[in-house]
Amino acid sequence: MDEAWFDRLDSTADEPAELFEHFREREFEGLTYHALSAARHGVERGTVVLGDGTVVRGYPSVARVLALDAGLRSVFDPDETVHVEEKLDGFNVRIVRVDTADEASGDAEDADGTTVLAFTRGGHVCPYTTVLARERLETAAFFDDHPGRMLCAELVGPETPYTTHDYDGIETNAFRVFGVRERAAGVPLPVAERRDLCDRYGFAQPRLFGSAEPAAAIEVVREAIADLDAAGREGVVLKADDGHSMVKYTTEAQHHDELAYAFSLPFDLGQDFVFSRIVREAFQAAEFDEDDERLRERAHDLGESILLPFVETIHDVATDEPVGERHTVRGDPDTVEALLYHLGQQGLSVEIIDDRWEDGERVVEFVKAAAATRDRVEYYLEGGTYDE
Structure with missing residues (x-):
């Protein structure tokens, strides 16, 4: 990796070696690239540099608000528009088209010497998701018109190798594009522009529940969370109009599902994973639950999420079932x-x-x-x- 790459990454490191020691060389279909598996020196986790110096910026970490009212007022300016979109329970990838003219890339290389790749949050090319992106997303026209951009998408459905969640109308798996960014700089398109662009190229997107200033968006979020909770879905992402500021907020159903997952693998997942989900649940209960009966119902469901999968796992081990x-x-x-x-x-x-x-x-x-x-x-x- 050379100094020209260092300049492209706009890092806070003083010297290239301080940053590049954290990159790892990887290969896919004969294409060599370097990936950053954890955020370092102002560069996002999953950032990739290809052999020709092409940069694929990592997707930024999205913070979470626990107190909805105070959180929205803190994160967003009072007069800016906030867009409330569904947060899907899937596998986050960045889909790009890269030049492979100087390197082998197998049968997947297009006639123009390019290929489409799906990078994971950690900077790996997932072979399975890459093939799905090539087969199920009509990206040729988009990348012809916007070669320097990337599609940020969620792979969702009951047949994915990373997360499993049933969604109406998805029998196996499907993509939902939730962002379009400049590939090298990571700058997002404004939300309204991105939604129009994806509609124009036929890319399915997460549901938009509404757009409003922060004070009014609180009620939009509450109504969305109530609907999503009843359907057993994950939650929402709130985005500023320019696409830069983002926070997420999840449902009670998601908290309980994640705790059930954690306690089905109680000695593989750390205590921080479990405690953070209980913290989310406690703050939401304090803000949403207005009567003692509803709070006790939530507590009962929370207890079932913890105990029942743990006991089931003990039975599975005792009977030599897969865990x-x-x-x-x-x-x-x-x-x-x-x-x-x-x-x-x-x-x-x-x-x-x-x-x-x-x-x-x-x-x-x-x-x-x-x-x-x-x-x-x-x-x-x-x-x-x-x-x-």
């Missing part, structure tokens, strides 16, 4: 095989539950094994002691 995150994926055999290899390269232990063919596609059901939880539960079931 971990369950996923189903489908596609051509090479793509599925590349995904399984990619997961293994990330240090994940994958246990295949079922491997079959449906309608000409390979369908694999697998579990990302939770080794720490299985080992610890087995130890206690066999009489091991718990040191507090």
